[in-house]
Every structure is written in structure tokens, then in C-alpha cells.
Amino acid sequence: MGDRLIDDPLVQSAAIPLAVALIAVLCMARVAGPRVAVAGIPLGLLAGLVAIHGWPSWPPVGSTQKLPWLVIGATALGVAALALGLRRSRALPNAEGSNAKGSSAEGSSAAGSRAPGSRAGGRSASSAIAVASAFVAGTVWLAWPLLRSGRTDAFVALAVLWLLGGGILLLLARSGERGIEAPMMLLVAAGGAAPIALSGASASLAQLAGALAAAVGGFLLCNWPALRHPFAALGPCAVGLPFLYLIAMMALYTDADPLALVLVAGAFLGSEAARRLPFFAEPPRPLVDRLSFLGICAIPVGLAVWVAWLGESAEPLY
Amino acid sequence: MNAIFGRTLLCLMLLAPVPASAADTYVIDEDHTAILFAVDHLGFSRTFGRFQDFSGTFSFDGSLGPTAKVELVIKTESVFTDASRRDQHLRSPDFFNVAEFPEMKFASTKVTPNGEKGATITGDLTLHGVTKPVSIEVTLNKVGPNPRGVETAGFSGKTTLKRSDFGMTYGQGGIGDEIEIWLEVEGQKQ
Numbered sequence: 338m339g340d341r342l343i344d345d346p347l348v349q350s351a352a353i354p355l356a357v358a359l360i361a362v363l364c365m366a367r368v369a370g371p372r373v374a375v376a377g378i379p380l381g382l383l384a385g386l387v388a389i390h391g392w393p394s395w396p397p398v399g400s401t402q403k404l405p406w407l408v409i410g411a412t413a414l415g416v417a418a419l420a421l422g423l424r425r426s427r428a429l430p431n432a433e434g435s436n437a438k439g440s441s442a443e444g445s446s447a448a449g450s451r452a453p454g455s456r457a458g459g460r461s462a463s464s465a466i467a468v469a470s471a472f473v474a475g476t477v478w479l480a481w482p483l484l485r486s487g488r489t490d491a492f493v494a495l496a497v498l499w500l501l502g503g504g505i506l507l508l509l510a511r512s513g514e515r516g517i518e519a520p521m522m523l524l525v526a527a528g529g530a531a532p533i534a535l536s537g538a539s540a541s542l543a544q545l546a547g548a549l550a551a552a553v554g555g556f557l558l559c560n561w562p563a564l565r566h567p568f569a570a571l572g573p574c575a576v577g578l579p580f581l582y583l584i585a586m587m588a589l590y591t592d593a594d595p596l597a598l599v600l601v602a603g604a605f606l607g608s609e610a611a612r613r614l615p616f617f618a619e620p621p622r623p624l625v626d627r628l629s630f631l632g633i634c635a636i637p638v639g640l641a642v643w644v645a646w647l648g649e650s651a652e653p654l655y
Numbered sequence: 656m657n658a659i660f661g662r663t664l665l666c667l668m669l670l671a672p673v674p675a676s677a678a679d680t681y682v683i684d685e686d687h688t689a690i691l692f693a694v695d696h697l698g699f700s701r702t703f704g705r706f707q708d709f710s711g712t713f714s715f716d717g718s719l720g721p722t723a724k725v726e727l728v729i730k731t732e733s734v735f736t737d738a739s740r741r742d743q744h745l746r747s748p749d750f751f752n753v754a755e756f757p758e759m760k761f762a763s764t765k766v767t768p769n770g771e772k773g774a775t776i777t778g779d780l781t782l783h784g785v786t787k788p789v790s791i792e793v794t795l796n797k798v799g800p801n802p803r804g805v806e807t808a809g810f811s812g813k814t815t816l817k818r819s820d821f822g823m824t825y826g827q828g829g830i831g832d833e834i835e836i837w838l839e840v841e842g843q844k845q
Contacts, residue, residue, distance in 0.1 A: 344828025391824045398784035398822055400755055401748050482755045538743040541825045590748045590755060 358555030385548025415574030512608035529638030537593025603637025681842030695831030708733035
């Protein structure tokens with residue numbers, strides 16, 4: 338009975354990642370502080386990975402086996418950068434103290450990342466370089482068998498990935514400073530990537546994208562109705578990078594429509610679009626604003642899913 | 656007299672049937688070779704499939720002895736189960752990941768005779784980037800000239816392996832881990 342339950346794709350890619358992320362976010366916030374709590378999302382994704390593919394093997398021989406190690410590496414990098422940043426900057430406001438006050442958490446986090454002075458600027462730059470390097474190195478590792486065999490399409494795919502991925506990481510970092518928008522954009526993008534992966538004939542990548550969306554959902558549930566755990570400090574690295582690695586897998590190794598994968602990136606323009614719309618003017622209406630924001634992000638993602646399935650036959654995977 | 660005797664002897668030698676010499680090499684005939692597999696589907700039935708693009712050689716001295724050798728390269732892209740969406744799925748990273756692992760290879764390391772026409776061929780199978788030893792039970796069906804006079808040898812073989820041993824772990828709840836493989840091989844002597 339237990340085996341059958343864990344073999345259910347919905348349990349693997351929705352229930353387990355959501356439950357693990359929810360519990361991990363709450364536990365980490367209590368044990369290590371609210372800034373680290375976002376690491377519960379990659380933990381939820383890893384739980385989904387284990388449920389879908391079994392325990393990670395070392396050394397990994399295929400790109401699918403590299404995924405859990407890339408998720409672990411991205412999380413470790415994010416936590417290390419955060420720890421180093423916190424240790425070095427005693428002059429910055431204590432975010433953890435103010436995080437308990439709800440939505441002010443992101444404001445203090447933003448203050449941390451925008452702190453004046455060369456030390457803060459240098460730290461921010463070195464953190465960005467570390468995330469960018471991890472992104473490039475991770476995607477090259479994933480694509481290595483294709484690059485080694487001189488596949489031109491792989492080089493092109495990587496170049497487009499780096500351009501789009503750089504923009505997504507930048508938008509995530511910027512919108513992360515403005516509260517709950519970054520995880521909401523990731524929720525929509527990962528949720529949209531799942532049917533695109535399925536159209537490209539990879540059910541496991543569809544499940545993993547679903548698992549990431551579910552884990553982000555767990556994080557968002559922990560932040561309802563008020564934001565308690567900032568996303569900005571750790572999120573772009575620990576959550577943004579795993580999302581991009583999944584997209585890289587789809588672009589390199591599946592039949593997923595490349596245009597659909599590019600269109601998914603449109604979800605990350607949601608934050609910029611919302612800032613320009615009068616609808617989101619003060620005073621804030623939490624539920625209406627959040628649902629409307631999800632709707633804005635869903636427009637390019639819906640288009641992406643439509644494009645992906647346009648070229649596919651109506652028959653299911655099999 | 657000696658010259659006549661010599662010519663006669665030469666003619667007799669040329670006309671006489673030539674037994675297979677040590678380590679004759681045969682090239683696998685794709686048109687008359689089948690590499691088939693079956694896997695459990697949700698416990699309801701077995702799904703059958705085959706690989707359509709492969710090449711290889713085997714060498715033996717007319718009987719399956721320790722000197723025999725087999726080498727086979729299969730293009731994973733050519734997997735065929737008579738359902739296009741399923742074949743597309745089998746080619747994806749969930750299973751063969753043909754973009755990353757375009758070939759699977761088998762190279763024999765040991766042949767142990769088993770009865771008059773049988774043998775166990777042990778060798779290294781490289782699949783999905785993992786190399787593991789696999790044993791194939793084979794029967795030598797026939798060696799001799801085909802209707803066009805080309806020296807031909809034919810074998811039947813069977814083995815079973817676990818796909819999880821080769822890092823192919825997806826969907827084991829519904830799709831069986833154990834893969835049955837049948838080989839019907841014809842090769843023509845070079």
C-alpha cells in the first residue's frame with residue numbers, strides 16, 4: 338500500500354514536495370532564522386527527486402543523475418554566501434529581528450542588499466558572480482556530453498539559456514526585494530514548465546517541474562497571509578538555479594518546443610509589469626493583488642503551453 | 656606426371672568443402688537479425704519492442720568455444736514499440752536519453768560452451784553510460800552456405816537484465832525493472 342502510494346505521480350510531484358517544503362521552511366525558520374527558511378524549497382524539490390528517481394548516485398553518469406547534485410550545490414552556495422554576508426556585515430540592519438514583523442521582512446532584506454558603501458556593493462557583486470558562475474558551470478556540466486561531441490544545437494541552446502537565465506536571475510533578485518512576487522513568478526513558471534516537458538515527451542522532467550512548483554507552494558503557504566520569510570537573500574540561488582537547470586534539461590535533452598521554453602521566461606516579467614499597472618496602486622489588497630499578479634504571470638506561460646502543445650498530436654504520451 | 660598429379664591435387668583441394676577455420680569473422684546481417692525486448696506494464700501485460708538500427712560482428716571457429724567473440728553496437732534512437740509517443744518517451748531522459756547516450760554496446764569477454772550447440776556468452780554491456788557484465792544464453796542454430804552460397808551462421812540468444820542497474824530508474828512503480836531480451840542473429844562470413 339505504502340509503495341503504491343509513493344509510486345503515484347501526483348504524490349511524488351505534488352504532495353511530497355509540498356509537505357517537505359512546508360515543514361522544512363517552518364523548521365529552518367525556527368532553527369536557523371527566517372532568511373534561511375527559503376532553503377526549504379530546494380529540500381522539497383530534492384524530496385520529489387528522490388521519490389521520482391530514487392536516491393542520488395555518485396558519481397552521476399547521466400544528466401538526470403546530475404540534477405540532485407546541482408540542486409544541493411545551488412542550495413549550499415546560497416547558504417554559504419548568506420552566511421558569509423551575515424558574518425561580514427555587522428553594520429547592516431538585523432533582518433532576522435525585523436522579519437517577525439511580517440511583510441517588513443522583505444524590506445529589511447532589501448535594505449541589506451542595497452546597503453550603501455563599498456563593502457556591501459562588493460559583497461553583492463561577488464555574490465552575483467558566484468551565482469552566475471554556478472549557473473554557467475552547472476549548465477555546461479549538464480550539456481557536456483553534447484558539447485564534447487560538437488553538437489552545434491547544444492552550443493546555441495546554451496547561449497540562449499545563459500542570456501535568458503541571466504535575465505531571470507536578475508529579475509528574481511530585483512523582485513525578491515519586493516516581497517512575495519519572486520516565489521509567485523517561480524510558482525507560475527515551474528507550473529507551466531511541467532506541461533511543456535510533457536509535450537517534449539519527458540514525464541519525469543514534467544514531474545520535477547511540478548515538484549518545484551509544489552515546493553514553492555509550500556513556501557508560499559508558510560507566508561500566508563503575511564510574509565515572514567524573505568526570499569531575496571537565498572532564493573535566486575537556491576530556487577532560481579534549480580529552475581534554470583530543469584529548463585536546461587528540457588532544452589538539451591527533450592523534444593520540448595524551444596519557443597515555449599523561451600516564452601516561459603515571460604513569467605519573470607510579471608513583477609516589472611505589475612509595477613507599471615495602475616491596478617496595483619495603493620492601498621494594497623493582499624488577496625486580490627496576489628491573484629491578479631498570478632494572472633499577469635500566467636499570460637506568457639499560458640501562451641508557452643499553448644505553443645508547446647500546438648505542434649503535438651492530441652494523443653497522450655501513451 | 657608430377658605436374659598432372661599436382662594440378663589434380665590442387666583441383667581437389669579447391670573443390671573440397673572448406674571447414675570453418677579458426678576465428679572466422681561474420682558480419683551481422685541487419686535484415687535477418689532481431690533484437691527484441693519485453694517489459695512489464697503495470698502488471699497487466701508485457702510491452703514488446705525492438706531496436707532497428709545496429710551493427711556488429713562475431714567470430715568463431717564453427718563451434719561455440721572459448722575463442723568465439725561477439726561485438727554489437729545498437730543505436731538507441733532506433734527503439735521501436737509500434738507507438739510513436741511511447742517511442743518518443745523511451746528516447747527521452749526518462750529512459751534511454753538518446754541525445755546523451757546514442758549507443759549501447761556489448762563486447763564479449765568469455766564464451767563458455769554448454770552442450771553440443773549451446774553456450775553462455777558473458778560480456779560487458781554499456782547502456783546509459785554504465786558498463787556491467789551480462790550473460791547471454793545462446794544456441795547455435797546453423798552454420799553453412801545460404802541459398803546465394805554465402806557462408807552464414809545463425810544464433811538464438813536470451814538474457815534478462817535490470818534497467819535500474821544501468822541507472823534507468825524512472826517509473827519503476829508501473830513499468831517493470833526487469834527487461835527480457837531476445838536475440839535472433841544471422842551473420843555472413845567475411
